[in-house]
Amino acid sequence: MPNGHLVLSLDKDTFEMLGFEGRPSRFNNRTCSRFVVPVDLTDSSMAPGGRGYLRLNKVLRSHLNLQMDFLISHHPGGRATLQPLLSRYVWSEHRPEVSRRSLSNLVCPDLQSCDPLSLLEWLGAVDADVSCENLSSSFLSTLICPEPKTTLSQALSMSVCGLLLPQDVQQLVEQLRCYLQQTQKESWASVTVHGFTDSPVSWGDHEHGVLTGGENFYNLLMFQDLTYRLHLATGAHDACPP
């Protein structure tokens, strides 16, 4: 994590073999089968060659026969720093998948006054290309756009899928704000960022549980007059977002 902490989410057997100090997960269902081990890598004993470093290195290498894939992302120009590490392993480069879709005659609710749950449902329906133009008596689906609604002549939906850095998202938001200030009245932009549903942490360093859905996302809806709505969502057993 950015604060230099390594968080391991381990099952009971692995936790006992590791022998590190940890605490039971909040998401244990009756039986205590999962443990969370936070390791502070900024601690002085965790410096290469230090006591804590040697111990962690030894147990991870010899006691646990773990093999895993890592997703690594770097800042612009950080490739050279990673090169010595990558040269020792088999690796491949993945670029974010970008897809774009032009939407026309999009039925849109009043975004300023719409309640958050209906708004997110509508945004999700647009993203998933689900039609909201149903009648309440329709057999297949009764999903309708929340009232009051207007029709937008055109809109653009884009999605980027990959391991993105917070800086990338920030840059995107700043560019969208610049764009909104240059455009005509009543424009808006919405950015939804999904975290991994099975991530062991979500907001801050709070533990995140998958349960059955693993909600872990936020949505920023920006208007032209610099007002915004920020929606943060996570599972109900997680800690409340900041």
Add this chain to the structure above:
Amino acid sequence: MCSQAAENEMESRMKPDGEKTEPPGYQRVVLKNASPHHYLKVRLLLEDESTRVSAVELKRFIISCLRGLHGEVGAALEVDVLKYDEETLSALLRVHSRGLVKLWSSLTLQGSYQNQACAFRVLQRDAAYSRSRSRS
């Protein structure tokens, strides 16, 4: 099966900037377990893979699954087929949160469709936001 599946926590904030005449309009709303609907991404697996199932037939089959396990109360549940792909037999369903467990259980326990073995695979579940892609 999770009986407390209807969890979602969400927060909404509004902040008009640059309004100096008014006190800063900043509103924070925290909603817990407030999601009225749940979304399920399911795929129907059939023994005979060449069988075609239309969206209307799928919806009728889902209602019959609900009726089989939960009777008329189950059949009266509002289930919406938001999206359906006839090629892969996968569908995005929306159900009232209180009916999620009934729907999920009746889909899981259904074993036959028109005299052939079948199974519903629930690929993804969401409380707040239906997503088109599944992530690991």
